[in-house]
Amino acid sequence: MRFILLVIPKGYEQAAPDAMPDAEIFARMAKYNESLKQAGVLLALDGLDPPSTGARVSFPGGKARVTDGPFAEAKEVVGGYWIIQTRSREEAIEWARRAPMPDGDVIEVRRIQEFEDFPPEVRAAASDSANA
Amino acid sequence: MDGNPPAPATSAEVHRAIDAVWRIESARLIAGLARIVGDIGIAEDLAQDALVAALERWPESGVPDNPGAWLMAAAKHRAIDVLRRRTRLDRKHEELARELEIGRETGDPDLDAALDDPVGDDLLRLMFTACHPVLALDARVALTLRLIGGLTTPEVARAFLVPESTLAQRIVRARRTLSEARVPFEVPRGEELEARVSSVLEVLYLVFNEGYSATAGDDWTRPELCHDALRLGRMLAEFMPAESEVHGLVALMEIQASRLRARVDASGNPILLLDQDRSHWDQLLIRRGIAALDRAAALGGMLGPYALQAAIAACHAQAATADETDWERMAALYDALAQLAPSPVVELNRAVAVGMAFGAEAGLEIVDSLSSAHALEGYHHLPAVRADLLSKLGRREEAAAEFARAASLTRNGRERQVLLARAAANEGPES
Numbered sequence: 001m002r003f004i005l006l007v008i009p010k011g012y013e014q015a016a017p018d019a020m021p022d023a024e025i026f027a028r029m030a031k032y033n034e035s036l037k038q039a040g041v042l043l044a045l046d047g048l049d050p051p052s053t054g055a056r057v058s059f060p061g062g063k064a065r066v067t068d069g070p071f072a073e074a075k076e077v078v079g080g081y082w083i084i085q086t087r088s089r090e091e092a093i094e095w096a097r098r099a100p101m102p103d104g105d106v107i108e109v110r111r112i113q114e115f116e117d118f119p120p121e122v123r124a125a126a127s128d129s130a131n132a
Numbered sequence: 133m134d135g136n137p138p139a140p141a142t143s144a145e146v147h148r149a150i151d152a153v154w155r156i157e158s159a160r161l162i163a164g165l166a167r168i169v170g171d172i173g174i175a176e177d178l179a180q181d182a183l184v185a186a187l188e189r190w191p192e193s194g195v196p197d198n199p200g201a202w203l204m205a206a207a208k209h210r211a212i213d214v215l216r217r218r219t220r221l222d223r224k225h226e227e228l229a230r231e232l233e234i235g236r237e238t239g240d241p242d243l244d245a246a247l248d249d250p251v252g253d254d255l256l257r258l259m260f261t262a263c264h265p266v267l268a269l270d271a272r273v274a275l276t277l278r279l280i281g282g283l284t285t286p287e288v289a290r291a292f293l294v295p296e297s298t299l300a301q302r303i304v305r306a307r308r309t310l311s312e313a314r315v316p317f318e319v320p321r322g323e324e325l326e327a328r329v330s331s332v333l334e335v336l337y338l339v340f341n342e343g344y345s346a347t348a349g350d351d352w353t354r355p356e357l358c359h360d361a362l363r364l365g366r367m368l369a370e371f372m373p374a375e376s377e378v379h380g381l382v383a384l385m386e387i388q389a390s391r392l393r394a395r396v397d398a399s400g401n402p403i404l405l406l407d408q409d410r411s412h413w414d415q416l417l418i419r420r421g422i423a424a425l426d427r428a429a430a431l432g433g434m435l436g437p438y439a440l441q442a443a444i445a446a447c448h449a450q451a452a453t454a455d456e457t458d459w460e461r462m463a464a465l466y467d468a469l470a471q472l473a474p475s476p477v478v479e480l481n482r483a484v485a486v487g488m489a490f491g492a493e494a495g496l497e498i499v500d501s502l503s504s505a506h507a508l509e510g511y512h513h514l515p516a517v518r519a520d521l522l523s524k525l526g527r528r529e530e531a532a533a534e535f536a537r538a539a540s541l542t543r544n545g546r547e548r549q550v551l552l553a554r555a556a557a558n559e560g561p562e563s
Contacts, residue, residue: 038370039156040363043416083416085359090152094199115412120398 002043002085002112003092009079010104014070015050028100036084036095047080076106083112146191154183155282157200162279163254165207166317169215172261173307176279178214182207255280256319256371259364263332266313271306272335274299280367281360291357292342332368333381333438336361340385344392345402345544353396358389369424379428380439386421387445390414401546406454418449437473440465459489476507480517492524512541516551523558532558 009015021029036042048054052070059065071077086092089111096107115123158179166175182203196202262275270292277283277291289299320328343357365382372378394412397403425446428439435443444465451457466482479502487495499518508514519534535555539548 038367040366040370042366043420085363086152087155087356087359088148088152090148091155094149094152094156115393123398 001088001092002083002114003089004110004112005082005084005092005096005099006078006108006110007080007099007101008076008106008108010102010106012079013051013074013077015052017050017052019050025100025102032098032100033082035098036082041084041086041095042082043085044083045081048078050079051077143191146195147187149195150183150186150190153186153195153199153203157203158183158282159255159258159280160200161203161207163258164204165211166258166261167254168208168211170317171311172258172275172279172317173311174214176307178207178210179203181210252371253319255367257317259332259368260319260328261310261315261317263328263335264310264313264315265328265331266315267306267309269335269338271302271309272331273338274302275306276335276364277339277360278303280364283360291354291360329372329375329377333377336365336368337381337385337438339364340388344388353392355389355392358385358392361385362389369427373427374431376428376431376433377436377438379424379431380436380442383421383424383428383442384438384445386417386424387442387449390417390421390449402544402550405448406457410453413449418446421449422446434472435468437469440469440472444469457488459485463489476502476505477511477513480508480514483521484517487521487524492521496521496525510541512538512547512551514538515541519554519558523554528558532556 012019033042033045036045050069051074054069056067056069056071057064058067084092084095086095089109092109092111096109099107101107115126118126161179161182162172162175165178166172169175169178185206186199186203190196259276259280262279263272267275273292274288277288278285283291285300285303286296289296292299319325340358340361343354343359343361345353362382362385365378365385369375369378369382390413391405391408393414394408394410395403403409421442425439425442428435428442444462447458447462447465462485463482466478466485470478470482479498483495483498483502485495486498496518499514499521502508502514503518515534516538519531519538522528522534523531532555535551535558539551539555542548542551
């Protein structure tokens with residue numbers, strides 16, 4: 001099973017465009033990343049720039065509309081993620097529990113859907129359009 | 133949500149959480165204990181005792197903040213008792229027990245640090261011991277999955293479709309063999325190292341392959357087993373970054389695993405590589421595999437057999453369609469592999485590549501020289517490849533007979549169906 005651990009840093013929705021984690025947090029995070037690698041579970045990881053430099057594309061009435069960040073109404077925004085491969089949901093949660101997060105941060109653990117999850121007719125449709 | 137207190141964990145939830153902790157911690161725990169007591173059998177028993185203690189306590193107390201340290205402390209308590217009670221209590225053990233006791237009472241930070249050394253050498257020692265050549269291959273596999281993979285005996289038994297009692301016996305015997313042979317708990321050095329690394333890699337690739345194309349049973353693949361092998365391979369690569377072939381094997385497994393979901397159709401039938409829908413190949417794993425292959429190459433020297441096989445796999449992965457496969461490069465890579473690690477199976481694969489690059493006739497020549505040398509008798513891929521080449525040359529009757537022979541030789545039910553269908557397609561008038 002694959003899980004994505006989404007990091008929701010406290011206050012990141014209002015972070016300055018050039019906001020960077022301080023050196024101490026960075027060092028603790030590097031150590032944690034190393035432990036994921038050494039356990040052989042880490043597939044990918046990335047950090048994301050603050051939303052103030054991003055954009056939202058919304059679809060009112062099904063039509064795309066672009067809004068530049070920051071997003072006044074946002075309460076929680078994603079600041080980065082890990083993708084890990086584990087045998088169970090509990091194992092993914094246990095890894096999330098070990099992350100060295102500062103006060104108030106949240107990690108959301110979500111399973112990544114696999115192709116096999118979908119019923120055969122959906123899979124067939126996906127294959128057909130991919131090969132069209 | 134805010135405002136609602138968290139629901140208390142049910143005992144089933146706590147047990148699942150303990151399983152998860154065990155999977156993450158057990159290898160380090162056993163490895164650390166094995167260094168102290170010098171015997172992986174005893175170390176495993178101590179670790180199991182600590183697990184039992186956790187199962188008793190944690191449903192009440194909740195999972196502790198640092199479950200690994202908790203388990204290690206519980207196991208150390210037991211280790212002191214065991215060391216004291218040993219009948220052949222020699223001075224060394226007595227000293228060790230005393231040191232452990234002092235450490236426990238005073239919380240000696242140095243000793244604790246030494247005992248809790250989280251990574252590295254201990255895990256490597258455990259891997260090399262579990263894969264020691266004094267053990268038969270099936271025993272190495274069982275020990276590796278149990279001690280380092282964190283799988284339970286029933287899980288390993290299920291993975292290899294053997295009865296639990298057989299597997300439990302196998303593990304008991306393996307532990308005894310290691311103990312009787314006085315296999316030291318260490319990472320081999322010097323000239324021995326290369327052969328011992330090969331022994332570990334052989335075990336990992338066997339586990340991977342059993343998941344990738346099961347030799348028995350009705351499921352064509354068992355992906356969980358592939359992921360277990362990959363996890364152990366990545367772990368090994370972290371601890372032995374200078375070993376080119378470790379990266380080579382990781383690269384090979386990552387790229388092969390990238391095709392797992394494309395290898396089976398919706399009804400569970402196998403799909404051969406060239407017929408697979410490449411949009412289902414996992415690009416994340418392909419990227420990881422190519423990065424691992426680059427690491428193997430960057431270490432310099434000739435690529436080893438695993439790295440060469442990874443390069444072959446990468447060659448498939450980088451072709452957007454089957455028709456765009458660079459078969460000449462493929463044939464050259466198989467040539468190199470055949471020189472480095474000659475085997476009839478490699479020769480058979482070379483025949484496929486040569487057949488694609490230079491025509492079915494050239495491929496058939498290699499296959500026929502294998503047949504006349506009586507190589508690979510009873511191996512279903514030989515008649516299957518021969519049948520495919522014959523079919524391309526329009527020799528349909530011979531092709532049908534070879535497909536049927538291949539079908540009668542495979543032990544995998546799904547694969548048999550595919551081969552029989554191809555035999556039928558070569559019978560009767562050309563469609």
